[in-house]
Amino acid sequence: MPISGKRIQRSVIFQVFLAMAVIAGMALASMSLSVYVTVSAQNDAEAINLAGSLRMHSYRISNYLGLASQARSDDVEQRLAAEMKQVTDKLNASIIPLVVNEANNVPLEKSYALVLSNWQQGMAPVIQSSLDGATSWQESHRRYNAGLDQWVDDIDAMVTHLQRDNEGKIELLGMTEAVSIILIIFIVLYLIMRADSNFVVPLRKLLKAAEAVERGNLGHRVTVYPENELGVLAASFNTMTASLEAQYRTLEKQVEERTRELHRSNQALYFLYKTSREVASSPYDERLLRVFLAELQKVSNVEKINLCVNAEPNYPNYEYLGTDTAATDYCDGDCNICALPPAQPANPHAPGLSLPIGSRSDNYGFLYVKPHNGEKLLPWQSQLLKTVAETLSTSFAFHRNLGQEHRLMLLEERSTIARELHDSLAQSLSYMKLETARLKKLISKDSQPHLIEEAIEDLQEGINAAYKHLRELLVTFRVKLDSPNLRSALEHAVQEFNELSAAEITLDYKIDGAGLGPNGDIHVLHVIREAINNAVKHAAAGRISLRCERNQNGDCIFTVDDDGVGIPERPEKAHHYGLYTMRERAQRLGGMLHFSVRDCGGTRVQLRVPTGTAKAIA
Structure with a gap:
């Protein structure tokens, strides 16, 4: 120029x-x-x-x-x-x-x-x-x-x-x-x-303008324009402050928008937290679901949210839950109208979005969403609603699987009780039935009194053995795994035996991180309690040590050593089924149970459980 x-x-x-x-x-x-x-x-x-x-x-x-x-x-x-x-x-x-x-x-x-x-x-x-x-x-x-x-x-x-x-x-x-x-x-x-x-x-004008800008007044302008370098500087200063003011206004708008987005995200996160904590813990509570849908409608800023769900998967008889009960609106009371394919826009009779609730093979229903005035859902709204639908899907699937697992555990426990009763009380009662028939024959034939006395003594011994085994079974069935892990349960068992017996029992646990699963922990706990009980009652042990460790293959080894009288070559006794039950539990774990006499005196009971097998069985 x-x-x-x-x-x-x-x-x-x-x-x-x-x-x-x-x-x-x-x-x-x-x-x-x-x-x-x-x-x-x-x-x-x-x-x-x-x-x-x-x-x-x-x-x-x-x-x-x-x-x-x-x-x-x-x-x-x-x-x-x-x-x-x-x-x-x-x-x-x-x-x-x-x-x-x-x-x-x-x-x-x-x-x-x-x-x-x-x-x-x-x-x-x-x-x-x-x-x-x-x-x-x-x-x-x-x-x-x-x-x-x-x-x-x-x-x-x-x-x-x-x-x-x-x-x-x-x-x-x-x-x-x-x-x-x-x-x-x-x-x-x-x-x-x-x-x-x-x-x-x-x-001086420029200095005052700079001080005004420093105080945050970006609208201040220099009014003196001398025709020299200071005039150019003043014009540049005004241009700069105008640009800064525009950028500041833009940043303020962006900050406000970011703040709104952050507030919205916080609300969404808090809502998802409540969903995962409350609704996911009790997905079949109708009152809770209605409150949940009302909060979801407020957080997602949509006109309407309906939930059609069935506790049993793959059944079309849905239960309707909605935020608006007006009969003239879509999907009110008739879930079949809004049962749309996943993430597909609705037909003219249901202008909205239908999100499925279920897993790959199980369908528990769907979540129907209607935006305001036919508007399209924003990305954050779609993401929030999809996350909620996935959370509900996971919750329903989890509770159904949990119920099935509880039923399987109940059936397994009943089978165990039946086997225990069959292997113990049923055999004892059969024996007593035979002895009773024998006694009737002896009485009917007017047999010698000493034979009748022998039969009565055998019958009495069978009754005592059956009663004793019944008490042992009751103690066994009452044992629960209330502790958070196997180590805590074993510590509690050792403390209990130390308080109820004169023996000194110690625990050395070195298999942290080797989880056997809930069923595996229960079986291991029963076997070890039975081993310690035998050492206290039958071996008259004064010192009992329990060691839990791993071998080179990664298998869990549980060893109970005592300084008692030792174990005979054939430890099984008539009308006693404790050792038999211990071996059966070890077989269910896929492991092995071994009894041996220690060189220094006493008995050693060792249970070896492969970690992978125990997890699979559990």
């Missing part, structure tokens, strides 16, 4: 340069004149001194002429000639004629010419005639003294003119310095005034 001359003249740089140039020019001129005056006046003092010495030479010549007229000195002629030569040299070959020529001073030139003329034509010829012998010394003395006063006056006039010329130079230097100082003062004042209007005021 071309720059005009007016703009250049008002430029800050140009004005500063011009001010410095003017001040520097004045100072340079003053210094130049000082140097000139100094150089031109450096010979004035010598010239004045030499001119003043001419008067001394005049009187000395007069004295020498008097001596010569009286013949009082032999060398007076030589001295007179020397004095005459000095005066001639000073008038013609000294600094005096040089100063007179350079001064360009007419009065000085005239007075110098008069002194020189008087000397060459009046005074010097008088002296020279006596030296040449043409005139007597008395006559020369008389004639010289007759013109001496006038000549001395002429010399005084020349000295005065030399002095005035020198003083004129000094006065010129002083006047020049004074004028220079006055001009510099005026120039400085002018520049200060210009600087105040062109620089200080705009800078």
Whole structure:
């Protein structure tokens, strides 16, 4: 862009340069004149001194002429000639004629010419005639003294003119310095005034504007636009603040939008948290589901949300739950209208979105969503609703699987109880039934009393054994795994046996992280409790140690060592099924149970459980 001359003249740089140039020019001129005056006046003092010495030479010549007229000195002629030569040299070959020529001073030139003329034509010829012998010394003395006063006056006039010329130079230097100082003062004042209007005021405006912007007032603008760099700076500042204000407003809008999104996200997260904590824990509670749907409608900002669900999967007889019970609206009371394919827009009879609730093979129903005024769902709304539908799907599937697992566990436990009763009480009752039939036969045949007594004793022994085994089964069935893991359950069992028996029982557990599953933990707990109970009741042990560790293959090894009487070669007894039950539980775990006699005395019961097999069975 071309720059005009007016703009250049008002430029800050140009004005500063011009001010410095003017001040520097004045100072340079003053210094130049000082140097000139100094150089031109450096010979004035010598010239004045030499001119003043001419008067001394005049009187000395007069004295020498008097001596010569009286013949009082032999060398007076030589001295007179020397004095005459000095005066001639000073008038013609000294600094005096040089100063007179350079001064360009007419009065000085005239007075110098008069002194020189008087000397060459009046005074010097008088002296020279006596030296040449043409005139007597008395006559020369008389004639010289007759013109001496006038000549001395002429010399005084020349000295005065030399002095005035020198003083004129000094006065010129002083006047020049004074004028220079006055001009510099005026120039400085002018520049200060210009600087105040062109620089200080705009800078003050810019400073106030910067302070206003610093305080957050982005709407402040600079109103002074000088035609220089400060004007460009002010315009740039205004443009910058306008841009900042626009960006700030944009950022404020973005922050507000982000804040709304964050608030909405927080509401959605809190709602999902409540969904996973409350609804997921009890998905069949109708009251809770209605509250859940009302909150979901508020959080997702839609017109309507309906839930058609059935606790049993893959059955079309849905139970209807909705946020609006107006019979004229869509899907109210008739879930088949809104039973749409997953994530597909509804037909004209149901303008909304249907989200399935279920897994790959099981369908528990669907969640129908109707936006406001037929609008499309926003991405965050779709994501929230899909997440809720997935959460409900997981909850329904989890509770159904949990119910099936409970039923399977109940059936398994009933099977276990049936086997326990069959292997123990049923056999004992069969034995007693046979003994009762035998007793009837002996009584009917009037057998000997001792045979009847033997039969009654056998029957009594069977009844006692059955009762004892019944108590053992009751204790076994009452054992529960209330602790959070197997280690806590074993610690609780060891503490219980320590309190109920005189034996000292210790636990060394080193298989943390090797979970066997809930069923596996229960079977292991039963086997170990039975082993410790046998060591306390049958082996009369004083010290019992329980070690739980892993072998090199990763299998879990449970070892019960006691210092009791030991175990016989055939530990099984009639009407006693504890060891048999322990082996059966070990087989269910896929492991092995081993009984052995320790070298140092006592019995060792060792259960080995493969971790993978136990998990699969559990």
